[in-house]
Amino acid sequence: MLRKTVCIDCAQGPTAVIDGQRKIVFCSNNYLNLANHPKIIGAVTGAMDKYGLGAVASRLLSGTMRPHVELEKKFASLFEKEAALIFPSGWTCNEAVITTIAEKGDLILLDKLDHASIIDAAQSSPAQLRTYRRGKYERLERFLGDDGFEKKFIITESIFSMDGDRADLAKLVELKNKYGAFLIVDEAHALGCMGKTGAGLAQELGLLDEVDIVVGTMSKALGATGGVVASKKVLIELLINKARSFIYTTAPTVANCAAVSEAIDILDSEPQRREKLADNANYLRSGLQELGLNTGNSTTHIIPVIIGEEKDALEVSKRLYDMGFFVPAIRPPTVATGTARLRLSLQSDHTKEQMDSLCDALSGMINDGALAI
Ligand SMILES: Cc1ncc(COP(=O)(O)O)c(C=O)c1O
Numbered sequence: 335m336l337r338k339t340v341c342i343d344c345a346q347g348p349t350a351v352i353d354g355q356r357k358i359v360f361c362s363n364n365y366l367n368l369a370n371h372p373k374i375i376g377a378v379t380g381a382m383d384k385y386g387l388g389a390v391a392s393r394l395l396s397g398t399m400r401p402h403v404e405l406e407k408k409f410a411s412l413f414e415k416e417a418a419l420i421f422p423s424g425w426t427c428n429e430a431v432i433t434t435i436a437e438k439g440d441l442i443l444l445d446k447l448d449h450a451s452i453i454d455a456a457q458s459s460p461a462q463l464r465t466y467r468r469g470k471y472e473r474l475e476r477f478l479g480d481d482g483f484e485k486k487f488i489i490t491e492s493i494f495s496m497d498g499d500r501a502d503l504a505k506l507v508e509l510k511n512k513y514g515a516f517l518i519v520d521e522a523h524a525l526g527c528m529g530k531t532g533a534g535l536a537q538e539l540g541l542l543d544e545v546d547i548v549v550g551t552m553s554k555a556l557g558a559t560g561g562v563v564a565s566k567k568v569l570i571e572l573l574i575n576k577a578r579s580f581i582y583t584t585a586p587t588v589a590n591c592a593a594v595s596e597a598i599d600i601l602d603s604e605p606q607r608r609e610k611l612a613d614n615a616n617y618l619r620s621g622l623q624e625l626g627l628n629t630g631n632s633t634t635h636i637i638p639v640i641i642g643e644e645k646d647a648l649e650v651s652k653r654l655y656d657m658g659f660f661v662p663a664i665r666p667p668t669v670a671t672g673t674a675r676l677r678l679s680l681q682s683d684h685t686k687e688q689m690d691s692l693c694d695a696l697s698g699m700i701n702d703g704a705l706a707i
Pocket residue numbers: 423424425426428449451491495520522523551552553559560561
């Protein structure tokens with residue numbers, strides 16, 4: 335079945351008007367409901383009054399404006415790194431980092447389920463590429479122990495986007511130190527949602543210092559769009575000089591920078607959003623598990639309901655849609671064959687009633703045989 339888009343006709347929250355009907359949305363990455371936070375909208379209009387909308391040039395020409403510089407300082411401080419650099423998207427961050435630093439004679443080690451942006455960048459770099467499965471670190475250790483490479487890079491997501499489980503960052507830090515490798519962590523789904531000031535899983539675990547390069551996206555919990563890399567100054571200078579997806583593209587808009595700058599302040603001033611998100615995730619996961627549904631290894635605000643066959647996942651998603659829920663099916667090649675699923679993502683503003691009504695709908699489908707457990 336061909337994939338297609340739907341059209342949303344309002345600001346996004348736990349509900350949205352989709353193709354003319356209001357639905358409860360369980361698939362957006364607006365985890366903290368910042369995409370239409372009044373303070374952020376105010377910051378955007380204020381910045382646009384002063385600077386206009388677009389930066390209208392690449393960063394190395396006239397595209398670096400005060401809001402870009404200020405935002406990069408804020409990100410460096412959030413991630414406790416010497417410097418940070420913003421990009422038009424999280425995708426381009428991974429492309430920039432991996433294709434710039436990994437050279438011929440190097441080895442890139444990826445979690446088998448790393449995001450497509452990481453895999454594609456690794457495949458297009460001249461370094462050799464190997465994968466490992468999380469939890470099964472003997473294979474990773476074997477690769478790390480191979481002396482035939484110059485530099486070795488372990489690259490992982492912190493929270494996995496389709497499974498909602500966490501990388502074992504403590505183990506990866508132990509191994510990178512043991513073998514002198516570099517650790518790159520993509521905090522796309524944890525940024526804003528975890529850690530004392532919302533820097534992500536590494537901050538929550540007290541391991542930020544051990545991560546050589548942090549990648550993040552402004553396109554999920556921060557409610558805007560764009561990506562960020564934070565690391566040592568020397569690495570950021572290398573990216574500024576060599577990363578093609580930094581050099582040959584127009585700078586992010588001023589509006590976007592103003593939005594994200596305000597969002598970072600809100601991460602600090604409204605920690606209750608993170609707490610509510612975690613509470614919601616625990617509540618919904620328990621409800622799904624009580625129904626006997628397979629939520630995999632999820633421990634976060636991303637909860638898969640693993641169904642199996644693609645056609646069954648599509649049918650469940652369609653029936654949910656007809657009952658007022660927007661939860662698209664996720665199917666191969668995004669996930670492995672035989673693991674087609676619903677990928678439920680929570681928002682801090684979801685209510686218990688909304689989560690209960692989703693469980694009731696799924697329970698009805700289990701009872702009438704449309705959903706096997
Ligand atoms: C782990 C991970 N990295 C990077 C990206 C890309 O981020 P962006 O949407 O900002 O390009 C995503 C987005 O789906 C992601 O899940």
